[in-house]
Amino acid sequence: MTALGQLVATTGLDEAEGGFARIRLSPGETESLRGSCAALVRENSALDSPEFLAAAREIWEYLPVRLRQGVRRFRREPGETGALLIEGVPIQEPLAPTPRTPDAVQRVASAASAGLALVALGLGEPIAFAPEKSGALVQDVVPVARLAGSQSNAGSVALKFHTENAFHPHRPDYVMLLCLRADRDASAALRVASVRQALPLLAPADREALTRPWYVTEPPPSFGGVRTGTEPSPVLTGAPEDPDIRLDFHATRPIGARAEAALSRLAAALDEVCLDLRLRPGQLAVLDNRIAVHGRSGFRPGYDGGDRWLHRMFVHADLRRSRQDRLGDGHVLADRADRPAPDPRHL
Template identity: 35%
Template sequence: MTMRAAEAATFADLALPDAMRAAIGRELESLPDPSADIDRASARCHQVFAMLPLDLLRSVLDFGRHNDAPGVALVRNLPVDARTGPTPLDGGPGRGKSGFVSEGVLLGLSGLLGEPLGVLTEKAGRLIHDVVPVAGGERTQTNQSSAVFLNFHSDITYDPTGRYDRANPDFLVLNCLRGDPAGEAVTYYADARDICGELPSDALEILRGPHFRLNAPGSYTRSVAGGSEVLSEPVPILSGGGTHPEIAVSANGVHALNRDAGAAFERLQETCRSVAHEVRLEPGQALLVNNRKGVHARSRFAARHDGRDRWLQRTYVRRSLWDIRYRVTPQDHRVHF
């Protein structure tokens, strides 16, 4: 993990004391399969994570609640499962785990930020997503990829209103079960505050105008549109006040509506690379990602599809499910169209 000293304010580095890792691990060893009753599991994980040392607990809560908090936080020295089993080849879930410690860690951290939610077109509506390289998806701009740089993006959600940056998660939590054996895979995070500090004012003005159409996520276009583009209405990339900018970028293609907008978007991508924090996730580490304050990316890495590839588990989290109630499925109050 490297961190640019000047941007310390947009990155938080948190670690559990060894005794706390062991204590939380012991409690989570007996966690039943959370998918059987996710609200009960989430309540139980809340109880377990309440034993975090006060300053650490407060840092995670602050990350979720404060506008001036960092956009990304690494949490280290988390408990892991006794046996992880092979990395799933098919996009998950895994079948060889000894228990549900990693799921418990994910739900415990997620519950301190807000409410995990599912979307039917993303991992079949599951609340715990497995992020693993999938054969056939190597070169896509989705979390199945490995052979390409996954561009700086926000996790967006197709919505019939034409805005894909409204029903999407406020946060992503990424918990690492298996690191990339070759150590190549890097996760990047570029905070919009740092991006705005670097970009010239003419580029910023263009990026703040509705000169862009975002393509829906690959998981959506694949399942609903046979892979064709499904574009948003014209939207700005940057919005919100000068000190608290929000950014929305799609991984799966951004259409700039004129040449100046295209040039400004190119400039944005370069700037993301120059200000980004970098993390090589390892087992026992989780990354808390604010999906509005910044954009994330992932380097290319080698996938062998042999059960030993890099493996993350992910949740999508919103502070509140209220604003997306128009999308809820009748079957499950956490799962949305």
């Protein structure tokens, strides 16, 4: 039995199209979740406020049991693909036109954004980055005409495989993508590839090269010109038999011929094991950002309010580890240049 088969057998998760693990909510479970989302919005509709998140932590305990169990089990063991598909997340109706600006975010809670926050709190704690999308916890992933050719969440050309915010020392543990509206042609596919599946396709020499600090990754365009970059770092870290992956095929630069060759062969292996998923409204993809890279196929937007629209949220499994970079012990990571200087009395 494959590792995914074992995960399905031991957790009760279904196997979805393309090999993803799946939680398919029944109509009754969707209505129960809708009621919890409505209660949360009534309690406090300010998405980024401590009060909203405090209320969401309490309401999480009242979500459908199967949803809570599946999310917790995925957190412990994300399977071979590192991806979970949750179907039946409530979406508000009627749906507003798709935003058309790169800085589009959600600040006032809706059924969809509340549902996203509730699931996030089953995985850990939501986080955001101050330079990206104004530090909002719930961000809109939408096509923007002037950025059509960019390697960013606002582009519509094929988006290369990447670890989310690979350059950052506190990159997300999980990336959550909730579909509110699919593209008209249903051609935009979320592409996910797991290092767990790609690793057996690599020669030992390439695996070893990828564990060397021979790679430099720059920040993505969505960080608006922040140029902190990284020191040379490995692409693969942790247990040799089950490593974490950290790279961005648009922004990661290999140092030397051996590093370049290993990265090229890793790209081919990831492409071979890639799974494509065309998200539909109410489907939530949860990606383990430590073992799965993701990208997107190209598509053709109309820029008329009817385009593809996702809500995105990032999650840390351990919020404490980034404490020094979160002002006021909140959920937004400051630009490292904006961190307050330490008080010399405490040194």
